[in-house]
Amino acid sequence: MNSQTTPELIAVPEVHTAAQDAYTGIDFISTGDQYLTFYLGRELYGVDILNVTEIRGWDAPTRIPNAAGYMKGVVNIRGLVIPIIDLRILFGVGEPTYNATTVVVVLAIHTAQIDRTMGFVVDAVSDVLDVDAAKIKPGIHLTGTVSKSYIRGCVNSENETITLLELSQIIQLDRSG
Numbered sequence: 001m002n003s004q005t006t007p008e009l010i011a012v013p014e015v016h017t018a019a020q021d022a023y024t025g026i027d028f029i030s031t032g033d034q035y036l037t038f039y040l041g042r043e044l045y046g047v048d049i050l051n052v053t054e055i056r057g058w059d060a061p062t063r064i065p066n067a068a069g070y071m072k073g074v075v076n077i078r079g080l081v082i083p084i085i086d087l088r089i090l091f092g093v094g095e096p097t098y099n100a101t102t103v104v105v106v107l108a109i110h111t112a113q114i115d116r117t118m119g120f121v122v123d124a125v126s127d128v129l130d131v132d133a134a135k136i137k138p139g140i141h142l143t144g145t146v147s148k149s150y151i152r153g154c155v156n157s158e159n160e161t162i163t164l165l166e167l168s169q170i171i172q173l174d175r176s177g
Contacts, residue, residue, distance in 0.1 A: 035129050037162055038105060038122040040087055041094040045122075046129060046155075046164045051107045053117065055125055058102035072121060075104075082106065085170075086121040091150075096121070109171045116171050129162065131155050136164060 035046035054077075061073030061084045070090040074081050084104060088096040101124035108117045136153040152164040 033131050033133060035131055035162070035164060036105065037126040037129050038103075039124045039126060040091060040122055043093060044126060044160050044162045045087075046131070046162045047105065047107060047167060049128055051109060051167055052105060053108050054106045056104045056106060056119070058098050058104060058121065060098075061119075075119065077106065080117060082117045082119050084119040084121060088121065088123065107167060107171070109167050111168060114168065114171060118171055120170075129155075129157055131164070 034049040036049050036052050037044055037046045039045075056077075059075070061075045063073045064071060064083075067073070070086050072084040072086050074083050086096055088094060098121075102121065103125055104119040104121055105125070106117065106119045109115070136155050138153040147169075149169045150166055152166040155162050155164060
């Protein structure tokens with residue numbers, strides 16, 4: 001006679017957490033890449049959202065002697081010292097002012113050649129935009145102070161044209177500056 005008995009299965013009630021409630025109603029479906037958009041003057045720019053590590057309010061960084069004009073200094077973020085670049089100065093987009101909407105977008109780039117974190121001063125963050133890669137118009141012939149190597153392309157959204165930045169090029173600024 002077998003003394004072992006089959007264990008009784010116990011039904012485990014479904015646990016519903018508050019975190020699950022927080023995600024209800026948020027559309028996580030994306031048909032393409034997502035870009036964080038921000039203003040420099042009246043112009044709208046975008047960076048790949050996967051590179052954004054945080055958005056910080058403006059706080060004057062520690063100045064670096066003999067740094068390029070666009071290099072505002074460095075900040076210590078949780079033990080990591082990162083350079084702060086003012087994109088408005090780098091791109092020649094008007095006279096920079098620092099007010100309540102001025103923020104620093106902290107970006108991290110990790111490639112086979114580059115592993116770097118930098119902060120970029122912008123006038124204001126706008127939105128997160130889904131962009132179908134097929135709708136990005138590369139090879140735009142630009143004149144002005146923005147190097148073509150910094151631009152991935154442009155995309156139209158409603159009534160605005162958004163310039164998408166090529167972070168792998170911009171992130172190398174502190175090598176040459």
